[in-house]
Amino acid sequence: MxxxxxxxxxxxxxxxxxxxxxxxxxxxxxxxxxxxxxxxxxxxxxxxxxxxxxxxxxxxxxxxxxxxxxxxxxxxxxxxxxxxxxxxxxxxxxxxxxxxxxxxxxxxxxxxxxxxxxxxxxxxxxxxxSGYGPPPPGVPPPEPSGPLLRKAEVVVVGGGASGEAVSHWLQAHGAHPLRIDRALGPTNGVGPDVLTGTSVTFLTPPRPNQEYPFALLGFDSAGGGVCVSARSVILATGGYDASLLFGNNDRPGVMTADLALAFSPEQERSWFHRAIVVGGGDRANEVLERLGSRVAAVVAPGEIRPDVVRIASELDIPLYPRSLVLRARGRSRVRGLDLKGRGGGPRFSLAGDAVVLAHRRLPNVPLFRLAGARTVWHPATAAHYPEVDPSGRTSVPGLYAVGPVAGPGAVTPAAVGEAVTVGAGERPVVGPSPIAHEVPAPGELEGYYRELLREPRRGRWIACRCEDILLREVEAASRAGYRGGELVKRYSALGTGLCQGRYCLPDVVLVLSVLEGRPPPEVGTVTARPPVFPTTLRALSSLDTVTAEEAA
Amino acid sequence: MTSVPRSRYRTVIVGAGIVGLYTAYHLARAGAGPTLVVDRGFLSGGASGRNGGGVRQQWETRATIRLARESVDAYRRFGREFGFNPWFRQGGYLFLAENAAELERLRTVHDLVRSEGLPSEVLSREEVALRVEGIAPGAAVGGTFLASDGTLYPFPVVWGVYEAVRSLGVDVVFGVDALGLEVRDGTVVGVRTTADTVATECVVNAAGGWSGDFSRRCGLEVPNVATRHEIFATEALKPFLDPMVVRPSDGLYFSQTVRGELVGGVLVPHPTGTSTGMPSSARFLTVMSRALVGLIPRLAPVRVLRAWSGFYDDTPDGFAVIGEDPRVRGFVHANGFGGHGFMLAPAATRRVAQAVLREATDLDPTLFSPARFLVKAAPSVAERLQLG
Incomplete structure (x- = not known):
């Protein structure tokens, strides 16, 4: 290559x-x-x-x-x-x-x-x-293909650092995991045991009595499909950076740390020159280490951790802990950010051509939900995680979690590898893992939104980017007596777009928790639905699943 | 703990779906005394919030055609009456025939529909291709079409009726499950719920997929079966399809919403009963995609966003159950709509309200009667156009 x-x-x-x-x-x-x-x-x-x-x-x-x-x-x-x-x-x-x-x-x-x-x-x-565009022009109908069926002892879903580490551990111990990753292009060691550009969902709920309890469907971006039956599945689906609610929070230049970190300042293209980083923990640290020369300021909804303070002071970057983010300035591109100190602090503005959201990392849990694994609410990040033991076992025998999706630092690749090779489902799940997030403190984000919602608003507060649903529509639904995430979703059409609620619901649940006066997990989440990612009819129709299911 | 505002009501309706709420609406408008609606879940959590929004008047019996026609009129007026826009778009319903025998069967339906004064049309292969852009050659030999059928958004209809009944003084309580009847001398005197026991002289079973469960909890044998069906939605496209398209041979149906998404389903057998829950299956997605792409190959690159499922409340003969149960005085059925509660609710619930008020109704005395399952005779008439 x-x-x-x-x-x-x-x-x-x-x-x-x-x-x-x-x-x-x-x-x-x-x-x-x-x-x-x-x-x-x-x-x-x-x-x-x-x-x-x-x-x-x-x-x-x-x-x-x-x-x-x-x-x-x-x-x-x-x-x-x-x-x-x-x-x-x-x-x-x-x-x-x-x-x-x-x-x-x-x-x-x-x-x-x-x-x-x-x-x-x-x-x-x-x-x-309405609509994104006319239906695509005529294309030849997909080839009717039989089930492309594979069997695997272990499937590792996710090709990030933890997926890679657990795969290496397994290979070093004589196992041959099938690795599936949604990202495009080669991760390390492309071969018959690596499927890239492929998103997966479960064909059926796990059937614990069978030799191969898991039936996974994988769909690649070219429109092909594969059916995999597996004895064990390790989900290393990782996390993503959350959105944040403020005025004009959809302005070009507002981006997640995921996108900002895909940008390398060495290359000639420049997505931004002076970014305002939102966040004071691990992720903000990462952004400063990689892109420090292009960071104008660090603001955080809560406290800023000492290691972030240290690196920021080395780079002479001003810090604004405990700030309410009110509004992005600029019309067709971000030019700055209006803020206010929490607890009645002064209003102030910062200049910058990007806002990088690095304040909160959320786990990718839909596959756990589809497999029927229990999840547990963790107040520190205000998110549901799969319930796991120190070896990454979930409540579904044979299904494991590793890496950030199981809580950072809590489940090591070696522990999961050992548990998988020793045999699945012998020890019971012992309870939720201790999740080692240091910021924000439990309840911090709810407190942040409680304070923010009292502020006068300027600009459009976009709750759902995909469908252009405004925060005020969410509040109107709540005022009209529609309570809970499921109902507000139906009332406002929030979360029904292409991202399927990944960027709107986590924050809206916190807002609803403030409006309804009950803890976020009681406000409820929305049921996980297949496919996990938008999948073409061509890919879905490429598999004869009825036969595949019989074969599995 | 949720509680019920009063201890006594004239009528208690079990199920706050479209059938229960619309019944409450007709009762409140008729000044029928205090009404309570209880629901085990949340508003729109059952089939009323999970259906594909189709409203058609093409049926195999006059009785159903008349109810459907009245409902279409009601949905046309809905925005004015209830303050919510249901986006009822009359783009027509197109039934596809794959072969001559099916076309013959559809033609029989067409003759009946026409004889009821509705301008149904029989379409040739070419006319079908004009209405379903990009249909595969040879996929259909023809079809039938009725332009005044259409699709709507179920949610605003539910919100509209819900807010209307509340402003008319009806109490609607969620998260409360009805456990059984209190009966004295063969007459309803109350209903036991997870919150309280409520005194009432009339209980309406409008629990949709759970109505069979509720009747059985009341000690009454009924043939209602909860059947799970799945449905999916794609990304939003610019308008290219006006009618709801139905293929009776495999139960494929789909339409394009005002917002541009394709919404539809296909028949995939599932275990029955409410205890199986409402999961969505990847198998449905693949079967549905095969059926749709086989019919309209150009849709292959379109992406599916999500799938969900809900219950049909099926009866053996395909007719709803409307009226007082002959075994318990004061127990009124408004169920068994077999996936068509939304289509028929505005008209059918007027008859339910009449049954509650013991007024005369124009409803066919045999087809919809709860008594029909108590006699041991094979049904002579059945409504078989189930899907779509």
């Missing part, structure tokens, strides 16, 4: 190159952070936000397919890439007027009801305005 020629593709009509292994997003970012999308309802400008293929900030149309995530797509020679939304262009979009015309938001459930004879007309207009 490495010597193949760059691939040329058309980006907004201009010939562009992608080097080998370079994603479409990287290839189109040479002039800085690209503006690729307009939001669904108000046509607000959107730029990449998450960098890990979950949000809607980097959607582009590739050869007519309207919702390709450019951070997850390797361009092919001759691709035609453009932005499906925005008229006449994504940069200057006339529909952006909707954002100015409806400062209170559009109440889709109460408006456009009268007069009765006009409703078909309203529906036509709304239909035209």
């Amino acid at each position: 490495g010597t193949s020629p760059p691939r040329r593709f058309l980006y907004r009509g201009r010939s562009t190159e992608a080097r080998t292994g370079e994603t479409l997003l990287a290839a189109v970012s040479h002039g800085g952070l690209p503006l690729l999308e307009r939001s669904l309802r108000y046509h607000r400008p959107r730029a990449p936000f998450c960098g890990i293929g979950q949000c809607t900030g980097c959607l582009v149309r590739v050869n007519g397919d309207p919702t390709v995530r450019s951070c997850r797509y390797l361009p092919s020679e001759g691709d035609r890439v453009d932005s499906p939304r925005g008229w006449p262009s994504v940069r200057r979009d006339l529909f952006g007027l909707l954002d100015l015309l409806f400062p209170q938001g559009i109440d889709a459930f109460r408006s456009l009801r009268r007069p009765m004879f006009a409703t078909p007309l309203y529906q036509r207009v709304v239909r035209r305005l």
Whole structure:
């Protein structure tokens, strides 16, 4: 690898190159952070936000397919890439007027009801305005394939550091794990035992009495599928950086640490020059270590940890602990942040061309839920984790957790490797693991939101980026008596977009906890639904699961 | 602990889905005295919040066609009456026939629908292709179509009726399960719940998928079976499909919502009964995708976002159960809608309210009667157009 020629593709009509292994997003970012999308309802400008293929900030149309995530797509020679939304262009979009015309938001459930004879007309207009793009152009129907069935003693899902470590441990001890990772391109040691660019879901709930209790379906980005039956499954699905609620929190330049860390300052492209980092713990530390020269300030909802203080003072970066983030300044790009000291502190503003959210890392738990594993609420990060013992065993025999998804530092790869090779399900689960998060303190984020919600608001507070749902719509639902996460989701359409609630629900649950006056776990979460990630009909139809299930 | 506001009600309705709430609405409008609605879960947590939103008038019996036609009128007026926009879009319902025999069967339905004064059409292969863009050649020999059928968003309908009954003084309590009846001399005098025992002279079983469970808790044998069905939604696309498309041969149905998502399902057998819960299966996703892509190959690159499931409350003959149970005076059934509670609720619940108030109804005295399951005779008429 490495010597193949760059691939040329058309980006907004201009010939562009992608080097080998370079994603479409990287290839189109040479002039800085690209503006690729307009939001669904108000046509607000959107730029990449998450960098890990979950949000809607980097959607582009590739050869007519309207919702390709450019951070997850390797361009092919001759691709035609453009932005499906925005008229006449994504940069200057006339529909952006909707954002100015409806400062209170559009109440889709109460408006456009009268007069009765006009409703078909309203529906036509709304239909035209909705949707990401026309359905993709005609393509040949997928080849009807039989089940591509594999058997594995151990499957490791997730190719990050902990997935890699546990795989190495197993290999060093004579096992041959099948490794599946959603990220594109080669992780270390591509081979028959590594499936990259593949997302998985469970075909059936685990069947504990069978020799191979787990049936997994894997779908790759090219539209292929594989069915794997496994004796043990180790989930090393890791975590992701959460969003945060503040005014204009969807402005281009507001991004998670996941995206910021994908950016390397050595390369010529510059997504930002002076970032304001939000957070005072591990993740903020990581951002400072890697991108310190481009950080203008560190602000934190809570305290800032001593090691972060140390590295920041070495780099002469000012620190603002215990700050309320009120609003991002700037119109088509972040220019700064309005803040206020907590506990009645003064208001102040900071200048910067990016806001990097590194305050809270959430575990990727949907696969645990789909497998029926018990989860436990951890107040320190205000999130549900799988319930595990020190060897990573979950409540489902044969299903293990390792790495950050099990709580950082609590479950080592060696402990899981040993438990898996010794034999599954012999010792019972002993209880939740001690999760070693130091910030924020338990209940800290609820306290933060309790204080923040009392502040006067400026700008649009976007609760759900995918569907353009505003915080005020969530509050209106709560005021109208709709209680609990499930109900508010249905009332506001929050969390029904492409990220399936990953970036909105964790914060909305905290807001609801404040509004309803009960602890966040009682507000409830929303049931995990397959597929875990958006999957094409082509990939889903490529497997004859009825036969696969019989074979398994 | 949730509690019930009063100790005595004229009527207690079990189930705050569309059928229970709409019944409460008709009762409140008729001034029928204090009404309580209890629900074991949360608002829209059952089939009323899980269905595909189809509303059609093409049925195999006149009785159902008439209820459906009345319901379509109600949904057209819904936005004005209830203050919530249900986005009821009359894009039509298109039934696909894969072969000549099926087309013949659909033609029989079509003749009946026309004789009821609804302008149903029989479509040729070419006409089907005009209405279903990109349909695979040879996938259908023809079909039937009724333009005034359509789809709506279930949620605003539920919110609208819920808020209407509350403003009319109906008490609606969630998280309370009904455990059984208090009966004296063969007459209902109360209902036991997980909160309190409530005195009442009339209990309405509108518990949807759980209605069979509730009747059996009351010691009454009923044939209702909770059948799990699954459904999925894709990412939102620009409009390209107007009608709801149904293929009776395998139970495939799908439509495009106003928001642009494709929403639909297909028949995949599951174990029955409410104890199996409402999980979603990857197997359904693959079967559904195969069926859809086989019919419209160009949809292959479209992404599926999520799938969910809910219960149909099925009866052996496919008709709902509406009316007073002949075994217990004051116990009224409003269940067995077999996945069509939403379509028929506005009209059917008017008859339920009439049964509660012991008023005369225009409902067919045999087809919907709870008594029909007590006689040992094979049903002569059945409603078999189940899916979609």
